[in-house]
Amino acid sequence: MASDRNLTFYHAVPSRSGTVHWMLQELGIAFDTKLLDLQGGAGQTPDYLALNPLGKVPTIVHGDTVVTEAAAICCYLADAFPEAGLAPALDDPIRGEYLRWLFFSPSTIEPAFIDRVRQYVAQDSSQNSYRDWDTLLAMLLDVVGKAEPWLLGQKFTTVDVVMGATIRFGCMFGILPKDPVFEAYIARIDARPAYQRAQEIDAPHFAAAMAGRS
Ligand SMILES: N[C@@H](CCC(=O)N[C@@H](CS)C(=O)NCC(=O)O)C(=O)O
Known part of the structure; x- marks a missing residue:
C-alpha cells in the first residue's frame, strides 16, 4: 500500500469534490489540498488537463496513481486505506x-x-x-x-x-x-x-465563492 503522505487532492468549493473531501475526512488520513479556481481557468491548464482531461474536479494523485471521478476516487481510497474499514473485503459476499x-x-x-x-x-x-x-x-x-x-x-x-x-x-x-x-x-x-469537519474546512471557501457570484 502506498503511503498516505503522498496524497494530493484537487478540490473546488462548492462542487462534487466535496464528496471526496468528506471521504478523506472519514479516512482520517493526511493529504494536501490544491484548491482550484475553476472560474479562473485553473481546470484548463496543461498540467491539470494531463491529470484530468475533462478539466474537472475531483482528482487525486496518490504516489504514482492518478484517479478521477468522485465515486472511483472514493472506491480507490477505501481500498488503499483498509484500516478505516469503509470497504468490505474482496472475499466478503456483501x-x-x-x-x-x-x-x-x-x-x-x-x-x-x-x-x-x-x-x-x-x-x-x-x-x-x-x-x-x-x-x-x-x-x-x-x-x-x-x-x-x-x-x-x-x-x-x-x-x-x-x-x-x-x-x-x-x-x-x-x-x-x-x-x-x-x-x-x-x-x-x-x-x-467527518462530514462536519469537511463542511467546516470548506465553509470559508464556500463563502468566498458565493461572494464572488453576487
Ligand atoms: N463525472 C465527474 C464529474 C465531475 C464534475 O462535473 N465536476 C464539476 C464540478 S461538480 C466541475 O469540475 N466543473 C467545472 C468545469 O466543468 O469546468 C465526477 O463524478 O467526478
Missing part, C-alpha cells in the same frame, strides 16, 4: 452489493437527476439507465428506508459517502422530494464528525 451502489450513484441516479432538472422524459424508458423516474424514486425510498442505520447495515461504508452525497444533493436542490425517509438518512450523515 462486496457485490457494495460495488453495485457505488456505481449506481453516478451511472444511474445522476443521469436521472439531469433528465429531471431538464424536464426530459424519454419516450421509451429502456433508453434510460434508471428505467423511469417513478421506478427509480420508489427504489431509492425502499433502499434508504431499509438503512439500519446505513445502506449496507450497521456499518457505515463508502456507499454511504457516495450515495449519501447524491441523495443529499437531490434533496437540497429539490430534485428528490422532502420525504421523511431521505430526511432521516441525511440527518444521520449531518451528525457525522
Whole structure:
C-alpha cells in the first residue's frame, strides 16, 4: 500500500469534490489540498488537463496513481486505506452489493437527476439507465428506508459517502422530494464528525465563492 503522505487532492468549493473531501475526512488520513479556481481557468491548464482531461474536479494523485471521478476516487481510497474499514473485503459476499451502489450513484441516479432538472422524459424508458423516474424514486425510498442505520447495515461504508452525497444533493436542490425517509438518512450523515469537519474546512471557501457570484 502506498503511503498516505503522498496524497494530493484537487478540490473546488462548492462542487462534487466535496464528496471526496468528506471521504478523506472519514479516512482520517493526511493529504494536501490544491484548491482550484475553476472560474479562473485553473481546470484548463496543461498540467491539470494531463491529470484530468475533462478539466474537472475531483482528482487525486496518490504516489504514482492518478484517479478521477468522485465515486472511483472514493472506491480507490477505501481500498488503499483498509484500516478505516469503509470497504468490505474482496472475499466478503456483501462486496457485490457494495460495488453495485457505488456505481449506481453516478451511472444511474445522476443521469436521472439531469433528465429531471431538464424536464426530459424519454419516450421509451429502456433508453434510460434508471428505467423511469417513478421506478427509480420508489427504489431509492425502499433502499434508504431499509438503512439500519446505513445502506449496507450497521456499518457505515463508502456507499454511504457516495450515495449519501447524491441523495443529499437531490434533496437540497429539490430534485428528490422532502420525504421523511431521505430526511432521516441525511440527518444521520449531518451528525457525522467527518462530514462536519469537511463542511467546516470548506465553509470559508464556500463563502468566498458565493461572494464572488453576487
Ligand atoms: N463525472 C465527474 C464529474 C465531475 C464534475 O462535473 N465536476 C464539476 C464540478 S461538480 C466541475 O469540475 N466543473 C467545472 C468545469 O466543468 O469546468 C465526477 O463524478 O467526478
